[in-house]
Amino acid sequence: MFVDHDKVGDLPSAAARVSDGDMVALGGGLSARLPMALVRELVRLGRQDLHLVGSAHGMDVDLLVAAGAVAVCEESYVGFEQDLGLAPSYRRAAEAGQLEIRETCCVTILTQLRAAQMGLPFLPVRGVKGTDIRRMHPDYAEIVCPFTGETLVAVPPLEPDVALIHAPMGDRVGNLHLEQPYVLDEHFARAARQVVATVDRLATTEEVVATGVTIPGxxxxxxxxxxxxxxxxxxxxxxxxxxxxxxxxxAAAGQAQTAQDYLAEWVTRPGGEDAYRAALDQDRLDRLMSWSDTIEEWKELFV
Known part of the structure; x- marks a missing residue:
């Protein structure tokens, strides 16, 4: 019987699988299930010239930009949900020309990932026709449909060097369970050359299978x-x-210096991720975990 090998590692060596200049796919979206521990570890490792790809993201991208780790950002949106606005470090770097912006849309990225999964040299899309997204992507081309004569945009496959994914639960051989929405995580896992995953909790394979394997080991x-x-x-x-x-x-990221102060206090301080968790208020964490107890409890978290 085939038995997969144990894939449990430590955070520094896992993050070290990302090299300078890599195309890095970020799992999750907006302010949900972002691979923040891995992002913080990339900052501690001093990674540079990364090419980030994702659907719509927030603090993960902004933190890496504040740390000077990003050369290219290929996203549909970078900002914060509710009333927190756009991403300050990202916007500042973009306006200063310190960052190459290749704005795209979620469906186009998904189509590119599907092309990679199917081993195709391109797939057609319609949604970006007539937009400036074409100008930001000289790698896109045009193709005439042989059946209808319609001109479509042909997009190449997207094959990230590394996909960073965080899941609530996984087992020791890498099977991961995600709660919906999956965003692009399933497709990143199929298209990327390697997947580096963190989980809130390691469980038995039986428990993960019973709950549902979203990304196989x-x-x-x-x-x-x-x-x-x-x-x-x-x-x-x-x-x-x-x-x-x-x-x-x-608030801290609103100015370049205070963004660096945040990094020093929360990311690059001695002790790594253990020190980050130790600095968090345990009562606050308990409240975050109690979000589903009552509707009132949930609402109070966002006051």
């Missing part, structure tokens, strides 16, 4: 147990996003 290179690995974003059903922490970050 054979697609995952390494898995690391990191409680609250998506904090300050959410990872349902375990915990809601930490609006207070996100708001404090957005």
């Amino acid at each position: 054979h697609r995952v290179s390494v898995v690391v147990e990191v409680p609250f690995g998506a904090h300050p974003t959410s990872c349902y059903p375990g915990y809601a996003y930490d609006r207070q922490h996100l708001a404090a970050y957005v």
Whole structure:
């Protein structure tokens, strides 16, 4: 009987699978299930010239930009949900020309990932026709449909070097369970050359299978147990996003110097991710985990 090998690793060695200049796919979306522990570890490792791809993201992209780790950003949107606005470090770097912006849309990225999964040299899309997105993507082309004569945009396959994914639960051989919405995580896992995963909790294979395997272990290179690995974003059903922490970050990121102060206090301080978790208020974490107790409890988290 085939038995897969143990893929459990530690956070620094897992993040070290990302090299300078890599195309890095970020799992999750907006302020949900972002791979924040891995992002913080990339900053600690001093990674540079990364090419980030994702659907619509927030603090993960902004933090990496603040740390000077990003050369290219290929996203549909970078900002914060609710009333927290756009991503300050990202916007500042874009306006200063310190960052190459290749704005795209979620469906186009999904189509590119599908092309990679199917081993095709391109797939057609219609949604970006007539937009400036074409100008930002000289790698896109035009193709005439042989059946209708319609001119469509042909997009090439997207094959990230590494996909970073955070899941609420996984097993020691890399099987991951995600709660919906999956965003692009399933497709990143199939298209990327390797998948680096963190989980809030390592479980038995039987438990993961019973709950539902979203990403099978054979697609995952390494898995690391990191409680609250998506904090300050959410990872349902375990915990809601930490609006207070996100708001404090957005305020700090408003200026270049205070963004560096945030990095020094929360990311690059000695002790790594253990020190990050130790600095968090345990009462606040308990409240984030109690989001589903009552509607009133949930509402109070976002006051």
